[in-house]
Amino acid sequence: MEDTEIRGAPSVIDRYFTKWYKTDLKGKPCEDHCVLQHSNRICVITLAETHPLLQKGKAIKSISYQISSACSRLENKVSGKSKRGGQFLTELAPLCRITSTDGEEFTIFSCVRGRLLEVNADILTRPNLLLEKPSTEGYIAIILPKFEESKSITEGLLTRTEYEDVVSKRAAMKGLRNHYWYITMQCTDAWEGGRAKWHTCNILEPKKKKVQKGELSTRRQFLYL
């Protein structure tokens, strides 16, 4: 990271945490989340730097941990070493909803299975923390995965490198926006940790070339923008 050069040493996050990503949550373009997993398995859920809230210079109108009339993440309480009483979350459990001044609403999700330890009440009084320091003081929530699931909970997430790939491909396609394109990606034979490694990435204009049926077996995924 650029910080490393200035300080000559890795930052707190680089020293203790592994970064994991989940992109386009619930199919919504660029709604990327970042999960910082500490070596002791605790996960800190944050916005990825590519999240629309951070990209478009938006201002925050409101943040709410009240995810339904019956459930508020703010009321989460844990006690004792075993953190009794904390809400148990699945990967797609909503953590909070953030509304920007232009009226757009974003839902932030848990991304990992585990017990909710705390949410960040500071961002309610100082929403700018979320925009200025999204990966530290502007964190969303802290989750403790089950001990036996501490390795498996990140299986469906992207590594930093994979995330950077996704981001650069997005950039490559930016100029092609407003058109319908077929993108075919060819997988490697092996799925590593539940994530495919892509050999090739072809962006095809549908009218120019039709995808042959025979190609479907090796070209496993079709996306369009």
Next chain:
Amino acid sequence: MLPLKEKDRPIVRALLDAGCCARCILRFCCVSLQSAYRQNYEDLTCELQSFADTRETSISGDSAEKEQQDVPPCKKIRLDIEKGGDEDGKDVKESAEKTESNICVVCLGVLQHFCDKDFAKKIAETVMAEKYEFHSLVLSVSLPAQLSVREHSAWLLVKKEMREKTMCLGKDDVIQVKEAYKWILHSLVSQELGVPALAKSLFEVSVGFKHPETDGDCHFLAATCSGCFKPAKNKQSVFTRMAVVKALEKITEESFRRKFSCPPKRPTTLCALQEIQCLHVPVFVAGRYNKFSRTLPQTPWVIDGERRMESSVEELITAPLLSAFQAEGFNFSSSGREDVDVRTLGNGRPFAVELLNPHKAQFSTEEVHQLQETINKSSSKIRVRDLQIVTREAVGHMKEGEEEKTKSYCALIWTQRPIEENDIEFLNDIKDLNIAQKTPLRVLHRRPLAVRQRVIHTMSAQYRDSHHFCLQLRTQAGTYIKEFVHGDFGRTRPNLCDLMKTETDILELDVESVDVDWPPVIPEPESQKGRSSLPEHQHKDTPPSQEDIQCHPLGSLF
């Protein structure tokens, strides 16, 4: 002459009839004259027999008549005893038919057959083979739990006799089997080993007995008092001695008599020796340690069953102690602890080691100092001072008031924003800063989530360069310094980032002093002054220098 009174006569008779041994009878008659138990068993039996056979009217009168009556039963018993130990099946059977069995129904032979000079010799040999260094000893006896059931049964018998004679005696007045056993054995074993037997001896020899034949005796208690018998870890059977005694306190006399024979049934086998074990009370050794390495954990570091990092402070200190004291194990404790990447300088951190079952426990001041030298020569990563043998009670001083004590640290700080010398001066003026620390993320997986109020008493900053300065802190014990500096996701407030109005991070941390005035300082002997086993650079108790930063690859520090 036995200290028995007229009132004891019916009790003696009833117990003799029930198959009780002479020493158990003395116990039930509450005889507390120790020498009575040490008498030769056969003589004692004869004497009791004659006491029982004497007609009440003649007790104070004609002794000639008494003696005449004595002879035949006494001979009979002596014969039985001799044959009891005989391997010849026919003879034993014959005698068993006559008197059923001569093994005591209450003590199952413990007070008959394990109380002589031969058995004391056997104990002494076992002890000598263990090669302990000891100056006195105390015996402890572990008896099968069913002995309590049998004792209770015999006690009910005694009570019945007393009720008829309107006497009153409490069960507590009865001499315990263990007590009587020790009265006899202590002097015998003491003679064999040539050291006194003292109740408060540091060296314990425990003798354990078992009697499989009657293990079932206790089982009926489970039905009447199930609450007393809960399965416990590391116990093979739920029928522990404690549980059985508790159940016997609860059970009614009627209920007991219905389920267990009173007097107890005669056994056909003798108790067997289960084990003779030696145990020396732990020795506590205390001192202070310095840790000069940023890659040395305090205790062995194991993750997922795999060893991380070679060695540890604990291992470096305890290895020479274990071998010198020939101890079987240890418990290491200290006044707080430092992270693997933190050095502990200054006078060091107080620690104590409990050495379990040491075979050698006496060391002179010089020998202890020599041990300290051995530890210090074994590694340059640590250094020990003030090493001394202390009492268990004194170790408490190390932990008491630990929270109130202050600790001094020195930290190397990085700032994101370039700084001038005067940018950090304001830190020197901050006094008794109250901070609120949520349980740091790095320990949150094993500690409860809480917000703790801590005080940073003073800070003193020394400028290094445009992105670095040294910060000395004196804080309340229990303050998380690393989190105070980097803020821990804003979970410590205020933090140094807040104060400096820029991102700050901690690159190195040293503990400068742990202000616990225990253990007492041991002055270095004259001959040792100025002599040291450590390379010069290891003595540097100063804040980390720029060289330190360069020679420690930071990636491995945190």
